[in-house]
Amino acid sequence: MRYISHLDLHRLFKRSLKKAGIAVDYSKGYNPHEMINVVQPLSLGFESVSEYFELETPMDLDKDEAAAELNAFLPEGIKFTASRKIPLQKKNLSAYSEYASYEIRIPDGRLLSAEKARAFLSRDKVTVIKKDKKTKQPVEKDVKNMIKSFEPAEGAEGEEAVIHCLLRCATNENLNPLSLAESFASFCGLSPEKGSVRVTRLEIYGLKEGALVPLLELYPGE
Amino acid sequence: MNNTEVLRRLETILPLVEKPARYIGGEPNCVIRDPGPGTFRFAFCFPDSYEIGMSYLGMQILYNVLNNTEDCCCERAFAPEKDMEEEMRKAGLPLFTLETKTPLSQTDMVGFTLQYELSYTNILLMLDLAGIPLNSRDRSESDPLIVCGGPCAFNAEPLADFFDVVMTGDGELQIRELVRLAQRRKREGQTKEWFLRKAADIRGVYVPSFYEPLYDENGRYCGMKKLWDGAPDRVLKAIIDDIETAEFPETNIVPLIEVVHDRSVVEIMRGCSRGCRFCQAGMLYRPVRQRTPDRICELARKQLESSGNSELSLLSLSTSDHSEFEELVLKLMDYCQKKQISLSLPSLRLDNFAFKVMDEMQRIRKTGLTFAPEAGTQRLRDVINKNISEEEIFTALNKAIDLGWTSVKLYFMMGLPTETDEDLDGIADLADRIMKLAIYKNGGSRGRFSVSVSVANFVPKPFTPFQWVPQDTEKEFERKHYYLADKFRKLKGVTYHYHGSFTSRLEAIFARGGRELCETLRRAYSYGCTFDAWTEHFSREGWERALKETGIDDSCAALRGFEPGSPLPWEIIDCGVTESFLLREYEKAQKAVTTKDCRYGCNGCGLNRYTECRWGDIYE
Numbered sequence: 001m002r003y004i005s006h007l008d009l010h011r012l013f014k015r016s017l018k019k020a021g022i023a024v025d026y027s028k029g030y031n032p033h034e035m036i037n038v039v040q041p042l043s044l045g046f047e048s049v050s051e052y053f054e055l056e057t058p059m060d061l062d063k064d065e066a067a068a069e070l071n072a073f074l075p076e077g078i079k080f081t082a083s084r085k086i087p088l089q090k091k092n093l094s095a096y097s098e099y100a101s102y103e104i105r106i107p108d109g110r111l112l113s114a115e116k117a118r119a120f121l122s123r124d125k126v127t128v129i130k131k132d133k134k135t136k137q138p139v140e141k142d143v144k145n146m147i148k149s150f151e152p153a154e155g156a157e158g159e160e161a162v163i164h165c166l167l168r169c170a171t172n173e174n175l176n177p178l179s180l181a182e183s184f185a186s187f188c189g190l191s192p193e194k195g196s197v198r199v200t201r202l203e204i205y206g207l208k209e210g211a212l213v214p215l216l217e218l219y220p221g222e
Numbered sequence: 223m224n225n226t227e228v229l230r231r232l233e234t235i236l237p238l239v240e241k242p243a244r245y246i247g248g249e250p251n252c253v254i255r256d257p258g259p260g261t262f263r264f265a266f267c268f269p270d271s272y273e274i275g276m277s278y279l280g281m282q283i284l285y286n287v288l289n290n291t292e293d294c295c296c297e298r299a300f301a302p303e304k305d306m307e308e309e310m311r312k313a314g315l316p317l318f319t320l321e322t323k324t325p326l327s328q329t330d331m332v333g334f335t336l337q338y339e340l341s342y343t344n345i346l347l348m349l350d351l352a353g354i355p356l357n358s359r360d361r362s363e364s365d366p367l368i369v370c371g372g373p374c375a376f377n378a379e380p381l382a383d384f385f386d387v388v389m390t391g392d393g394e395l396q397i398r399e400l401v402r403l404a405q406r407r408k409r410e411g412q413t414k415e416w417f418l419r420k421a422a423d424i425r426g427v428y429v430p431s432f433y434e435p436l437y438d439e440n441g442r443y444c445g446m447k448k449l450w451d452g453a454p455d456r457v458l459k460a461i462i463d464d465i466e467t468a469e470f471p472e473t474n475i476v477p478l479i480e481v482v483h484d485r486s487v488v489e490i491m492r493g494c495s496r497g498c499r500f501c502q503a504g505m506l507y508r509p510v511r512q513r514t515p516d517r518i519c520e521l522a523r524k525q526l527e528s529s530g531n532s533e534l535s536l537l538s539l540s541t542s543d544h545s546e547f548e549e550l551v552l553k554l555m556d557y558c559q560k561k562q563i564s565l566s567l568p569s570l571r572l573d574n575f576a577f578k579v580m581d582e583m584q585r586i587r588k589t590g591l592t593f594a595p596e597a598g599t600q601r602l603r604d605v606i607n608k609n610i611s612e613e614e615i616f617t618a619l620n621k622a623i624d625l626g627w628t629s630v631k632l633y634f635m636m637g638l639p640t641e642t643d644e645d646l647d648g649i650a651d652l653a654d655r656i657m658k659l660a661i662y663k664n665g666g667s668r669g670r671f672s673v674s675v676s677v678a679n680f681v682p683k684p685f686t687p688f689q690w691v692p693q694d695t696e697k698e699f700e701r702k703h704y705y706l707a708d709k710f711r712k713l714k715g716v717t718y719h720y721h722g723s724f725t726s727r728l729e730a731i732f733a734r735g736g737r738e739l740c741e742t743l744r745r746a747y748s749y750g751c752t753f754d755a756w757t758e759h760f761s762r763e764g765w766e767r768a769l770k771e772t773g774i775d776d777s778c779a780a781l782r783g784f785e786p787g788s789p790l791p792w793e794i795i796d797c798g799v800t801e802s803f804l805l806r807e808y809e810k811a812q813k814a815v816t817t818k819d820c821r822y823g824c825n826g827c828g829l830n831r832y833t834e835c836r837w838g839d840i841y842e
Contacts, residue, residue, distance in 0.1 A: 005479070019529065075248050
């Protein structure tokens with residue numbers, strides 16, 4: 001399900017909850033809204049095999065039954081794969097997200113290699129083109145410290161190049177894998193066609209005792 | 223091209239277009255079946271964007287009917303936006319159904335709904351993108367049958383070259399009958415001609431190729447010539463006697479992206495007894511039929527439960543006219559409050575009960591209050607038989623302002639028969655007095671109060687008492703708009719909106735025009751006209767060129783009007799209401815004499831020759 005936006009996904013979950021008869025708490029304020037949250041929402045057009053959704057409910061739910069109810073309504077391609085009861089926290093789960101891993105596929109990868117990747121990363125600055133939030137003008141930004149790893153996957157041969165990477169994905173700092181892929185491709189002298197680079201998020205990580213672990217592991221299941 | 227190849231090509235272009243989810247299908251509750259070799263495949267086409275089409279209840283009704291028809295499977299298609307069209311052409315991707323990605327050309331029947339004239343070029347766009355020959359006569363035995371229905375099908379002459387079959391009237395039973403006939407044709411290996419001849423026997427079905435319109439030396443329509451003796455002299459619309467038992471969807475397809483109306487809808491009534499003389503729907507959907515409160519509540523509950531929607535709306539031409547309206551609303555309100563569902567009641571008459579309901583429902587946020595006086599003076603409202611008085615408007619307003627409403631919307635038409643500048647003055651005057659009342663009640667200042675006035679150009683429609691009248695010229699519309707704009711400029715806090723007069727003129731041409739317009743339409747499409755209802759896509763140049771080349775100008779009958787009694791291009795269709803009734807209404811209009819709501823006594827429109835008017839006469 002690559003083509004629905006964050007807002008649409010949000011609406012879909014709200015609707016699925018209503019359909020499943022799961023009540024959610026509302027925020028207190030002038031315009032009360034449902035206490036539900038999609039963690040670090042993906043850009044339109046990205047795929048993912050591991051996303052997180054949290055909700056606050058006044059009900060005493062059987063979490064697995066609830067997940068099954070929701071799955072019965074959700075369209076093909078969106079499915080709850082695990083569920084946890086977590087303590088009520090001051091901040092939502094997005095605040096615990098630190099890094100995310102991605103798989104990037106570039107259709108014409110003949111010029112890409114592990115060696116090129118090392119050269120790409122060993123420069124003083126690794127820049128991507130970003131749109132300035134205020135002026136909407138494209139600006140260069142150094143993202144070197146937001147890259148934990150960036151490597152063409154082992155055995156990636158043939159035409160398509162597959163890159164695995166671990167990038168910063170936190171509320172205050174986020175590196176878009178597509179911008180990085182484009183920057184790398186152009187470093188290698190490639191200019192892939194618009195829409196031809198495919199991105200799949202593999203996992204979102206949080207910090208536990210100083211180590212990066214999948215968000216789910218912050219809350220050991222019963 | 224097979225489904226897998228469609229999907230492969232689709233995947234390559236989706237990242238390049240805006241809102242790709244319009245083209246992917248797979249929404250909750252949509253019906254995806256693996257059609258076996260014997261399955262009849264129907265492609266339901268809405269000739270406008272996904273967002274508009276998915277908000278249209280008629281599609282959900284017929285989708286449900288067709289998917290509950292034995293050995294039939296119905297899928298959807300919408301008009302792709304310009305960016306998608308371009309990418310589809312580049313990728314050689316034909317128009318496909320959302321459910322199984324089947325090219326339209328490989329289905330058995332392609333059905334279009336005709337909701338408004340400005341969607342006609344999109345029909346050509348969709349057929350063209352599907353690689354289906356536009357003209358009925360150019361299609362082979364193996365091409366899908368191209369059919370249509372909906373309000374504009376009552377005068378489908380401007381599209382007659384393109385459709386094999388036109389369906390008029392209530393579609394629920396008729397469409398199933400048509401599909402069964404087409405299934406039989408397929409089973410028995412019969413020809414298209416065999417099918418069309420049999421189809422002409424189905425109530426409400428019009429087969430354009432059995433008729434040829436005749437024109438006099440001035441190019442005016444002067445009668446229909448039958449090309450096959452077995453074709454009916456006139457086609458009477460299909461009528462469902464009772465909608466209580468008519469099939470209605472208990473689930474609806476839930477769009478994955480935001481569409482115009484994202485809610486559950488239950489049709490509570492069909493037809494309207496008020497008899498406004500400009501209103502085509504009021505004539506075409508007769509007689510008034512209603513569902514019982516119990517049935518409506520049951521349908522609402524099932525729809526809401528199966529969709530997870532958080533809004534419910536009721537559909538009818540005049541919601542408050544349901545004979546058990548109060549009971550119905552109290553029941554629904556109770557249910558909705560328990561389930562945290564917001565209830566919206568369109569076209570509500572603003573009496574005491576309505577205020578009680580609205581106050582109850584909108585305790586937090588008060589949306590705008592809407593009135594549709596349609597004309598600026600009582601005289602002109604009597605001409606059009608619009609039963610709303612200034613007293614009613616001001617009584618309702620007084621109450622509304624007390625209850626804290628701060629915005630009022632007013633809808634009017636201009637160019638109505640017998641209209642003078644005095645009637646236009648009445649529009650500005652009404653807005654002015656509403657604002658003055660608000661200021662007075664607010665202790666001398668305007669505060670946040672606003673009035674919005676929207677003026678549409680009158681488009682005379684077939685099968686109404688105004689079917690004969692001329693439309694104002696574009697110049698006259700412009701003059702009136704400037705006249706009004708000038709008056710409104712002096713009013714603080716009042717905003718004035720109006721519609722483009724060129725598009726209103728096009729609507730009039732296609733509403734009352736004949737078969738000669740097929741060529742105009744073909745040319746307009748070839749000059750790039752599509753999505754004509756969208757200002758950002760509308761190409762005036764393309765349309766002007768097409769009209770000019772096909773000799774359609776201000777002197778055409780569709781704009782200049784008809785002599786009562788003269789042949790009308792749409793006369794092949796019988797909408798159930800007699801021409802003499804329409805003429806009587808037209809004559810009364812010219813004398814500004816009103817006609818009562820037919821629940822207070824039959825006005826003799828003729829419909830009860832064909833069915834029982836259960837809600838006529840009920841208050842007599």
